[in-house]
Amino acid sequence: MIDQLIAGFAEALTFYNVLFITLGLVLGIVIGVIPGLGSVTAMAVLIPVTYYMSPVTAIAFLVGVNKGGTSGGAIPAVLLNSPGTAESAASALDGYPMAKRGEPERAMKFALYSSVTGDTISDMLLIVLVVPFATIALQFGPLEFASVLLFAFTLLAGISSASPVKGLIAIFFGVFLATIGLDPVDSTPRLTFDQIHLYDGLSLIAVAIGSLALSSVAAQLLDMAAKRRGGGVPHEALPPSTNRHLGAVEFFSHWKTIIRSSLFGSGVGMLPGLGVTLAAFLSYGAARKASKDPDSFGKGNPEGIIATEAANSAVVGANLVPALALGIPGNVAAALLISAFIIHGIVPGPFMMTMHGDVVYALFASMLMANFLHLIVGRLGIPVWALVTKVDQAYVLPIVVMLCVTGVYLPSQSLFDVGVMLIFAVLGLVMSRTGFSVVGMVIGFILGGLFETSLRQSLLLYKSDYSVLLESPIALAFLLLAALVILRGMWPAKRQEPVHDAQ
Amino acid sequence: MSEPVHSRTDAIAGSVLAVASAAAIFWMVPSFVDGPMTEGQFSPRFFPTFALSVVLGLSLVLAVQGLTRLQQDAPAAATAGPVIQTATWALFSALLLAGVTHAGFIITGIAVVLIWGLAAGGRNLKILVPAGFLLPPLVAFAVQAAFGVQLP
Numbered sequence: 001m002i003d004q005l006i007a008g009f010a011e012a013l014t015f016y017n018v019l020f021i022t023l024g025l026v027l028g029i030v031i032g033v034i035p036g037l038g039s040v041t042a043m044a045v046l047i048p049v050t051y052y053m054s055p056v057t058a059i060a061f062l063v064g065v066n067k068g069g070t071s072g073g074a075i076p077a078v079l080l081n082s083p084g085t086a087e088s089a090a091s092a093l094d095g096y097p098m099a100k101r102g103e104p105e106r107a108m109k110f111a112l113y114s115s116v117t118g119d120t121i122s123d124m125l126l127i128v129l130v131v132p133f134a135t136i137a138l139q140f141g142p143l144e145f146a147s148v149l150l151f152a153f154t155l156l157a158g159i160s161s162a163s164p165v166k167g168l169i170a171i172f173f174g175v176f177l178a179t180i181g182l183d184p185v186d187s188t189p190r191l192t193f194d195q196i197h198l199y200d201g202l203s204l205i206a207v208a209i210g211s212l213a214l215s216s217v218a219a220q221l222l223d224m225a226a227k228r229r230g231g232g233v234p235h236e237a238l239p240p241s242t243n244r245h246l247g248a249v250e251f252f253s254h255w256k257t258i259i260r261s262s263l264f265g266s267g268v269g270m271l272p273g274l275g276v277t278l279a280a281f282l283s284y285g286a287a288r289k290a291s292k293d294p295d296s297f298g299k300g301n302p303e304g305i306i307a308t309e310a311a312n313s314a315v316v317g318a319n320l321v322p323a324l325a326l327g328i329p330g331n332v333a334a335a336l337l338i339s340a341f342i343i344h345g346i347v348p349g350p351f352m353m354t355m356h357g358d359v360v361y362a363l364f365a366s367m368l369m370a371n372f373l374h375l376i377v378g379r380l381g382i383p384v385w386a387l388v389t390k391v392d393q394a395y396v397l398p399i400v401v402m403l404c405v406t407g408v409y410l411p412s413q414s415l416f417d418v419g420v421m422l423i424f425a426v427l428g429l430v431m432s433r434t435g436f437s438v439v440g441m442v443i444g445f446i447l448g449g450l451f452e453t454s455l456r457q458s459l460l461l462y463k464s465d466y467s468v469l470l471e472s473p474i475a476l477a478f479l480l481l482a483a484l485v486i487l488r489g490m491w492p493a494k495r496q497e498p499v500h501d502a503q
Numbered sequence: 504m505s506e507p508v509h510s511r512t513d514a515i516a517g518s519v520l521a522v523a524s525a526a527a528i529f530w531m532v533p534s535f536v537d538g539p540m541t542e543g544q545f546s547p548r549f550f551p552t553f554a555l556s557v558v559l560g561l562s563l564v565l566a567v568q569g570l571t572r573l574q575q576d577a578p579a580a581a582t583a584g585p586v587i588q589t590a591t592w593a594l595f596s597a598l599l600l601a602g603v604t605h606a607g608f609i610i611t612g613i614a615v616v617l618i619w620g621l622a623a624g625g626r627n628l629k630i631l632v633p634a635g636f637l638l639p640p641l642v643a644f645a646v647q648a649a650f651g652v653q654l655p
Contacts, residue, residue: 052650163513165568169520169561176554183547190536190547222588224623394625398616399638405603405612406642410652415604422596429592433585434516435509452550460545 001131008361012056012369020057021370024064025377031065032072033385034396039069041213043336045403047343048205048410055344055359060366062340063316066333067374070276070313071115074305075385078107087276087312090284094297094304101300102242105382109246110305112378114258118310120371121262122269122317126324127364129270130353133325137350140326140474142457147478149451152272152328154482156440157489163435164489170437174444175451177202184453197416204339206408207445210421211438212332214404215428217397224394254306257287261307265314269330270322272443276315276331283311317367324348324360327450332439335446343411510572517566524559528552608654612639 024046031042042065050058073088078095091111098107140148157167180191181201192198252258261283268279287307288297297304319330320337327349329335341348346356353360408421428438532551539546602611616635625631643654 163565165561165565166513166516169558169565172554172557172561176551176558179551179554185544186539186547188537188547190551191531193535218592221619221623222592225619226584226588227624392625392627392630394620394623395630395634397623398619399634401599401615401619402608402612402639402642405599405608406646406654409608409654410646410650413652415600415655418603419600422600426589426593426596429589433589434512436516448554455553456545456550 001127004357004361005127005364007358008363008365009369011358011362012060012365017057017060017366018369018373020053020061021064021366022373022377024061025068025370025374026381028065028068028070029072029075029378029381029385030068032069033075034391034393037216037396037400038073039066040332040336041216041400042069043333044205044209044213045400045407047208047336047340048407050340051343051411055341055346056362056366058344059337059340059363060370062337063363063367064370064373066316066337067115067119067313067370068377070316071112071309071374071378072385074111074115074309075108078111078305079104079386087280088308089277090280090308091305093284094299094301097298097300098302098305103244103300104386105244106246107302107305108382108385109379110251110302111309112375112382113246113251114261114306114309115313116371116375116378117258118262118265118312118314119316119374120368121259121310122266122314123364123367123371125266126317126320126367129321130324130360133321134350134353137326140350141472142454142461143472143475144478145326146451146454146458147472147475147482148326148328149447149454151478151482151485152447153444154485154489155272156443157437158485164486166435167437167440170431170440171444174441174446175448177207177441178445178448179452184449185456195416197414202420202445203408203412203414203417204342204446205411206417206420207424208336208339208442209404209408210424211428211431211442214401214421214425215432215438217400217404218425218429219432220393221397221401224397254303256290257303257306258310260286260290261310262314265311266318268311269315269318272322272328272330276312276333279315280308280312283307324352325350327352328447329443332442335439335443338446510569512569513565514569514573517562517564517569520562521559521566524555524562528555528559603655609639609643612642 027046028039028042031037032039043062046062046065050061053061070087074091074095076082077088077092078099081092081096095107095111098104098110153168153171154164157171158164178201180198182188182199183190189199264283264286265276265279268282269276284297284304284307287303288294291297291301291303293301315331316333319334322328322330323334323338327338327347329338338348346352346359404421405418408417409415411417431438431441532548532555536548536551538548599611599615602614613635616638617631620631620635646652646654
């Protein structure tokens with residue numbers, strides 16, 4: 001493993017790779033600073049740009065965007081009490097009070113150093129764990145894959161969605177959309193309506209950008225238009241900075257919180273559907289409980305910032321463990337990274353390590369380099385990020401609309417794909433207004449092909465003989481877990497009925 | 504949204520999805536997907552039908568859940584705001600596609616930035632006008648220079 005990692009560094013340490021990682025970090029931080037955009041929007045819009053890059057540079061660029069976007073949300077949280085991303089909301093609880101007492105730069109440094117440290121720990125866990133995970137996954141046959149995917153779907157629906165039923169509807173709708181195109185066995189056109197553009201199925205870029213990025217931008221523009229005011233965040237002026245310094249000794253004196261939060265984020269990141277925001281808040285709660293002075297949380301205790309930022313950044317690396325080893329994304333950012341891999345001809349899964357091991361280790365090296373560059377870029381740019389917080393969204397969001405059009409048009413120069421993107425933007429808007437999970441639909445769409453192949457092969461191989469489940473403990477275990485998640489999702493509704501009936 | 508409005512939305516969404524998925528299963532898939540072509544293999548219709556069947560079943564559950572909760576709670580007044588907003592965006596999308604197709608990216612981009620910038624509350628014309636007139640051509644130029652792709 002060490003030899004492969006050294007070889008990875010040799011491949012990753014090129015001028016263009018370093019340049020694009022840095023560019024990705026800067027773009028990610030800037031976009032993360034602007035409320036309402038976030039790393040997911042950034043990644044969705046920027047994926048088409050990576051078409052013209054090598055696979056390693058492309059993925060490293062997107063990882064940089066993801067890392068920068070995740071940590072960028074802490075800056076407006078500290079300066080304006082208005083987090084740029086949901087996962088940084090807990091950073092505002094202690095970051096803004098620190099800024100109000102004259103320590104905004106110290107707060108942003110705590111956030112940056114925590115992000116980088118959490119990221120580094122989770123990247124190292126990724127490097128150590130992905131090979132054993134992939135080795136286990138090599139034992140998986142189609143039945144095991146179908147079971148794991150079903151478990152992932154139920155987990156996504158049951159935990160990440162307010163209504164598990166709606167979550168599953170969204171996911172299986174996405175799975176259905178993935179069937180548009182040519183049948184994988186017969187090459188028979190399915191639901192193409194005699195449109196040659198649909199023979200390869202719906203464009204993943206159009207679906208992802210439309211439903212994730214453009215629908216979110218549309219919702220914000222419509223809300224701002226309804227209120228007839230700009231989206232700039234009003235804020236009270238902060239007092240002059242009295243204490244800017246944060247040394248390494250002081251930062252690492254909080255090592256227990258740093259390690260606990262990084263492990264929280266890594267654990268959450270490895271499970272599909274749990275999300276970055278959950279990791280951040282779980283970690284914040286745990287840090288407060290473990291603190292000798294829990295009442296100081298929410299009043300400017302730096303451990304509040306450390307707990308949030310270390311955890312939410314640790315998700316970034318960890319969610320690549322199931323993504324690379326099994327091809328199953330931990331969250332939507334990992335799903336977009338999987339899309340980028342597929343676009344560059346690399347199919348994530350257990351064979352990825354054997355068939356594209358050099359690319360994988362170059363990616364690991366790029367991720368570790370990105371953490372180091374993140375520290376430099378983030379630290380040098382602190383005065384600049386503060387200026388970005390003042391930009392009014394009313395000027396930024398319409399430009400993002402045109403960038404979405406550009407991003408979808410770029411790979412195939414097809415206006416048909418632009419039309420698909422616009423349709424999915426409307427669909428995404430309807431889904432988010434009615435409580436259906438857009439993320440679930442996109443992940444169902446990405447994994448639909450794999451699920452179909454696994455299910456069809458399983459049914460053919462075992463000719464619907466269900467006793468085969470007893471011979472596959474892995475498949476049985478995941479199916480039982482899926483059933484447990486479904487039952488758990490239904491349980492609160494069942495508990496309420498007896499109380500209501502009694503009344 | 505309050506619980507009764509959620510219930511109404513769930514009941515309507517569940518019913519609409521149930522009807523749509525049933526229509527897809529019994530009309531769309533048989534009409535637009537050919538039957539089995541390879542002996543011993545699943546029909547190309549199998550998996551789309553399977554996915555739609557799951558959606559149909561869950562939609563019926565959702566509709567029943569929504570109707571049950573609606574009967575238990577006093578219905579609150581629903582607003583037309585979200586519907587109007589969605590219709591507005593759908594109309595804008597149609598115009599955007601038509602604009603990009605017939606007028607080109609730059610002219611459409613200028614119009615989008617200016618119109619939405621004003622509609623979203625941007626009032627500083629010293630920022631809005633230069634942004635509107637400069638950024639779309641800049642993006643088009645950058646894409647041409649970096650990727651050799653000419654936007655419409």
